[in-house]
Amino acid sequence: MATKKSTRIGRIAVAPSVILLFLWMIVPLGMTLYFSTQRYNLLNPDRSGFVGWLNYRAFLTNPGFTTALVNTLILVGAVLLITVVLGILIAVLLDQPIKGRGFVRLMVIAPFFIMPTVSALVWKNLLMHPVSGFFAWIMRSLGLTPVDWFTHHPLLSIILIVAWQWLPFATLILFTALQSLDLEQKEAAEMDGAGPFSYFFEMVLPHLARPITVVIMMETIFLLSVFAEILVTTQGGPGQQTTNIAFLVYAQALLNYNVGGASAGGIVAVVLANIVAFFLVRLVGKNLEA
């Protein structure tokens, strides 16, 4: 296909997508940058003008920001830890001789297809409710006092819900990667005298290193923006206990109508995501060459 004509047609075919994505990326981002240097509140549109770094200073020094940043990091870190560790274990388990494995796999991946608002509300009301929730019943049956999840451990509750949603993603990817593990390699390891544990640590984990990296990065991208789960359960509360950066920006923009401040926050979120994206793009790019 290396003919001149096909190359020219190729450029024309790619152009619309490139232009659209470029606009989609650059126009709003440029506006965010611009607003972030402006005094701009929708409730008070008359007071406007360039304020330089003021919005950033206000956003970054706002005690809410530190809390939100810490909450974001805890949320991302905890969910990553839970999903990757459990994901590896479940993937290895699914790789064993299980009768009806197809069905088990269906059950395990199902949570990924549930829309965020549904999973958040189902967990909050049906499972975690302190009086009539399913967990409360289990605790009482065991002679324990039921936990009032969203009052006493709001962030942990959010973490559990989000981890449940993303566990299938990690499991599915790691399981797929496991299945590409060469059977002959496994047999060679057995011939070399490797037991199940040394096989796991010497062969399986190194083989999973790359997919684990992919899982961590993809999840990070999405977890930095967790929003709907917080919106429908805690609204960021009680107090600021479950406010992450995404929710803080939302609150600034659509609850306080502080366009300037929210824009500054948005840029902070973009910078955070870009640090992760930088590494992810390089990783995927390496794969593209192979």
Next chain:
Amino acid sequence: MARRTSPARVAVFTALGWAVGFVVFFPILWMVLTSFKTELEAFRTPPSFLFFDWTLENYAIVQARSDYLRYAMNSIVLAGGSTLAALVFAIPAAWAMAFSPTERTRGTLLWMLSTKMMPPVGVLVPMYLLFRDFSLLDTHVGLIAVLALGNLPIVIWMLYTYFKEIPRDILEASRMDGASSWKEIVFVLTPMAVPGIASTILLNVILAWNEAFWTLNLSTIKAAPLTAFIASYSSPEGLFWAKLSAASTLAIAPILVLGWFSQRQLVRGLTFGAVK
């Protein structure tokens, strides 16, 4: 390959596997069960598992709320529309990049990927203002555009990896056999690309159906999909569990079925081909 595994081993792993599967699936199962209970029954402690008076009244009530159907229709319109829109742009682009790559193709693809990395909250403010100024708030067109653009990189990437797998030899063979460009597309390329396109559509519909940032922020009533409908149950806390469950079950059922069909492609699409 035909290795003997001791029956005891199989039994242990089978039990363990089913137990884990059940635990992970339980919230969904519980929701579905609750949707068949009366509101009173849903609250009862100790909870009843299977032995309660199964009722369809929640479904009837949810269906009867005239707006449920509108939300469902909106979900279908948004998921379908955004998928279609993304495909229109993605198919030529992915096709060209897979079959006549230039020295810039790799860079272009990575750049497209990087646009997906941008957190939506970073552009929430300008998007909201743009939507307001162009009267796009709470419209199908606006949301379809946003969802399509948001998923365009994934769609292009997925199609690209599928198209890449069509052997070039076959296209060259068709040319040697005298096929003109468009005959090549109609008789050879399209039939071979259909499975890949179908999987891409599936994944994109799932993603668009469950999208809950733009749909919640840029729509209120007219164009709001099921994500927003379910979110509306968050305010009257704890009063309508059974109905919430029924509505949720209806909202997730179609996508759960689609998802189960597309699990293989899912891995590929969500990791941009980095894991196959």
Next chain:
Amino acid sequence: MGSIRLENVSKSFGETAVIPSIDLDIEDGEFVVFVGPSGCGKSTLLRLVAGLEDTTGGRILIDGKDMTDTPPSKRGLAMVFQSYALYPHMSVYRNIAFPLRMAGVDKAEIDRKVREAARVLNLTDYLDRRPGQLSGGQRQRVAIGRAIVRAPTAFLFDEPLSNLDAALRVGMRLEISELHQSLGTTMIYVTHDQVEAMTMADKIVVLNKGRIEQVGSPLTLYRNPKNLFVAGFIGSPKMNFVTGEEAAKRGAATIGIRAEHIALAPEAGPWHGTIGVVEHLGSDTFFHVTVDGVGPLTVRAGGEAAYGHGARVFLRPDESKIHRFDAAGQAL
């Protein structure tokens, strides 16, 4: 008619010149084999003829008409690919019919031609199958069937047998030669396997690093290689090369002698050596001998020859069959 003429054809990918400049005449009805090590440009050359790559310079004439810028579909050539390139979504019948459908041939005529090709290629029982349900040899035959139905000016084969196992390869080699005899159409065949080249070709084109090293009939190349490269590439086992004193004695930088032109002598001979590995093929026996002051040589003897590992033997080269090469590797 199917004469093909390359004038000054060159091809570069970016900065790298894969083919600096090639002139070549292929007569109508000839079976020409492009042979050379991997990366020598033989496949690229074939793809230039096919039109699947643009030439960087020069002209390609088919039947005297300049086809340099004609798209592949208009050149009237048929090609059999290494991977067979069968359309996986079409039955065998539809695969073979495809070029005819593209040419707008009417249904009855297509049916007649497809069935005729299937009969010739023993595919009649498989017409309804998909390529995925066929064996390697059958797929190969479908690819050939797809090529012959349209009666092309010339056939192009791009390493068509490299995916087949050894036994099938020999069989298909005969079938393709047979096909060439019965059709009489020009064929260009690319391979890295010199045995295929020797057994099938009317004319062999030996390529190395994008240049033609030598063009000629198989026996010409075997008997009179123009340089070290051709001498070493054509013939199995490889020609023995000797440098140093023995070569200088004969007025050359390197001398070459084929395994069958050295005789083993029990009592006396100019060379003396120790037998290493012995390969018994039944009809022949190959001795790998380390010759004192000369180096390792391969010697061919009859199937009955019996010397064991480590035996000391004398060797007598046939002086009239020794090839002499100068320091630049050209034959003297």
